[in-house]
Amino acid sequence: MSEPGIDYESVFRALPAMVALLTPGLVFADANDEFVRYSGRSRTELIGRNLFEIFPDNPNDPGATGARNLEASLRRVLETGERDTMAIQRYDVQSQTRPGTWHQRYWSPVNTPIFDSQGRVVLLLHRVEEVTELIHARDRATVGDRARVLEAELYTRSRELQDVNERLRLAHAREREVALALQDAMLPAPRLDGRHQAAVRYRPAIGALNVAGDWFDLVELPGGSLAVAVGDVVGHGLVAAGVMGQLRSALSAAMRAADGPAQALEVLGLYARSVPGAQSTTAAAVYIDWGDYSLTYSSAGHLPPVLARSDGTVAYLDQATDPPLDTRPEHLPRARARLEFKEGDTLVLYTDGLVERRREDIDVSLARLADSLAAHRDLEPEELADTLLVDLLPAAGATDDTALVVVRL
Incomplete structure (x- = not known):
């Protein structure tokens, strides 16, 4: 009942x-x-x-x-x-x-x-x-009474503060140890063969364990092509990090076997249905083909990747966006789109911690990203990645995690 x-x-x-x-x-x-x-x-x-x-x-x-x-x-x-x-x-x-x-x-x-x-x-x-x-x-109370009370309170608070500080020190040390081990295991630096210039960054939210649900991946494909992806699991902490690790591995495998980014995200979406905590995860995948200078891309509810052209213009890869993973009642093919690039252009993929701010329209946030890319488009990927973090993240630290990938085309 x-x-x-x-x-x-x-x-x-x-x-x-x-x-x-x-x-x-x-x-x-x-x-x-x-x-x-x-x-x-x-x-x-x-x-x-x-x-x-x-x-x-x-x-x-x-x-x-x-x-x-x-x-x-x-x-x-x-x-x-x-x-x-x-x-x-x-x-x-x-x-x-x-x-x-x-x-x-x-x-x-x-x-x-x-x-x-x-x-x-x-x-x-x-x-x-x-x-x-x-x-x-x-x-x-008399002055003497207050003095005695204050003295006792100060002594008690001092002992309590010492105890709290020691527990915090031990907790922070343990958190850092766990965080670094998980980050190294789940978000390794890309191992490219030297033909591609790329930089990756991960920044945790302030006050959070040094891992969460954001991820990046770069996969070299046959013929010299490169697949790039970012994703964001809902939530923070070790549970979200565990879900992230499963989805990142699944998408990495799918990109190696699938016929393009849309099919890779379809496979990931089917897999996400069997992973508790994966619902509403967002992800974006881009295949870079230097043979015909084209970007083929697909997005599962994720913020659009950005192409910063060498002439200073910026294009958003926003023509193939579908709902996040495991939010549709039935399986449907995902959209994909294609965009041409020129040698010297720069591709940027990121998660929402880089741009989204409370009470700010997302168009304003994306325009700030575009302005920074246009202003610093001549920097090498490593320098550009650091500059974007300085330009876009709040000085006091972001309230959400940030994953960033910069690829020189």
Whole structure:
């Protein structure tokens, strides 16, 4: 017998902590009963209005920073997509019955992002606990009491911090060891016979284990042709890396036997159905034929490879794009297209970490890639690969992994 449905709206209303939902514009979308009770504002006064319109800083206190600190925290959560636990804030609240009278209040806020199915932050969950009485009780203690308490707390925190630092050091060392071994095994440098100039790069996301679901591959084919591929498994960490290793090996074998990139991706798609975690993987494959100076390509939901011509123009290989792997109910042939190139042109394949940015249209991101390629088209592949990473990745590090292949044609 199925379990009864849960009325999550009633659960939200009854939460014993102050909780509000804010839009990315910092407008109240909802607030639970506890938030309404302790904030001194009715739900009608809250919903649809900006947080800082209702709760500004105390204009009579030049040193008031509560609103500014809270806004900085909320903006940081929107930008990074990571939860932020704030230090205790003094944030005075104006009396509803006596305008101009402000009550000294202290709060402990936690701001958490809520994502949609595309990974975009669509709401902010603002949980706050009033700690005014605790602060006042602390302030009523004698100087000697506070000194003894602080001394004990500092000693305890110092020992805890030493323990945490040691555990972090050991964990990071182990993560690095695992990461380097997996990266070497799953993403080896290409072993070309010297006829082809190519460079590959892999950059992990900040804060992630040094491997994930992005991959690249270069396969020399009979007759001097070269097959190039990139792919991206959904997710991060060792599970995604394991799926990536299986798919990369399968596509590498398929490119050696298939009649072109479209058929290779068809084979990979059929194989992906038997690999847990492979659904919605994207991949792109390009066959380079120096005999007739042509690129034959196919894409399974992946961002388009780019041909940077020696005259400064840029062409996207976007005329043969089908859905990602294992997303169709039945097997269908995949599309393929052909594009001619000239000697000295450059082919670039990449994963989304190189170009995609939160709240930025993908056309803007791809245009930035095209501009960088046009500006640096004369660089050799190794130099060009490094330059693209410097130009396109955020200085603080990307939030998604990046695989990059540069081939001089």
